Amino acid sequence: MTVVTFHRVLRRNDPRWETALSPWTLADDTFDQCLMFFRSHYTIVTLDDVKASVAGARPLPPRCLLITFDDGFADNLEYALPLLRKHAVFATIFVTSDVIGRQERLWTEDLLWAFTAGRVRPCDLARLHALLLGQGEHDPDDPKLIWDIVRRGPELDDEQVQAAFSGLNIDLHRITWPRQMLTRDGLAHLVASGVSIGAHGKTHTAMTSSSDVATELSRPRAVLNDIVIAQGQSSVDALSVPHGAYTSGIVNQALAAGYALVFTGDPVLSTLKNGFLVSPLIGRLDVDGRRIAPTGDFLPEVLAASLFTASQRQSGVALQFARPARHSRFASMAARCNLL
DSSP: OEEEEEOEEEOTTSTTTTTSOGGGEEEHHHHHHHHHHHHHHOEEOOHHHHHHHHTTSSOOOTTEEEEEEEEOBTHIIIIIHHHHHHTTOOOEEEEOGGGTTOSSOOHHHHHHHHHHTTOSOHHHHHHHHHHHHOOOOOOTTOTHHHHHHHHHGGGSOHHHHHHHHHTSOOOOOOOOSSOOBOOHHHHHHHHHTTOEEEEOOSSOOOTTTOSOHHHHHHHHHHHHHHHHGGGTOOOOOEEEOGGGOOOHHHHHHHHHTTOSEEEOOOOOBOOEETTEESOSEEOOEEOOHHHHOTTSSOOHHHHHHHHHTOOBOOOOSOOOOOOOOOOOHHHHHHHHTTOO
16 A cells, blocks of 8 residues: 655745745645546545555555645645545545644744755754753754754743744744634535544654653544544544654554554555555655656656655564454355355
């Protein structure tokens, strides 16, 4: 099974395009061409299909592909949904519950954009790191500083963050219009339109750095279930780990908390045995607009190379997972005939 990951879909003339993080943003015409490519080469499946497979209830078809989005950006509703409808396909959006209804995106993403755009001096970033994370002096040229803040910063208290920024000359150039993040009504509309919703943590902190993994797992389910169940989705029981960071302990904790599937950032395909997933831990392949459309023109051969040559998962994580018995008519008949 191939799972692809997107984050944002925008028009180039949208005010949010300038500050969107280019590795995780596609122009709407490029996304349109990606969907055409997927329909030509794969059978596109839904999250319910994947859950049925891991539960042993229904096999997945050959050459199957699942489309996913991370974070919960408003442009998923504005630009991605109409194109999904155009091609009669479905997707799953993994939402960080704390960002629902916000005008602005996470300050850590604004900081990452400002840093990559050269608007933040390395010395100021090093001072910010010390103020926020309290770990003493750092080499301003250390490339890990920005990623340390991005992965650990979202759970910090707003007052602490504001106090740290107050003495520094850092302009995040925050965009509040058009709206950056999905609202509750927007999420409800997505579900009513056939999109599945999953969890992407509470704060978007990497769970390997979180001070409260239990809340990062439980809070999104509570918030999102309150929205999606009224629209016909049975529950939120799929998780995408923020920043792709996980351990076997975190995955087992997620499964114990009620999640049936855990999606990672590992760039691998998921192994099927007779159409059934062998593990609830699922890798995904990022679709990077800079590679597949570097000058704005879609290059299908580049996308094909990245998807068709991906390796299958080599299990290196011990999970407390037992496959349920398959509840198919064939399985029942075979069991009675001593074939299984």
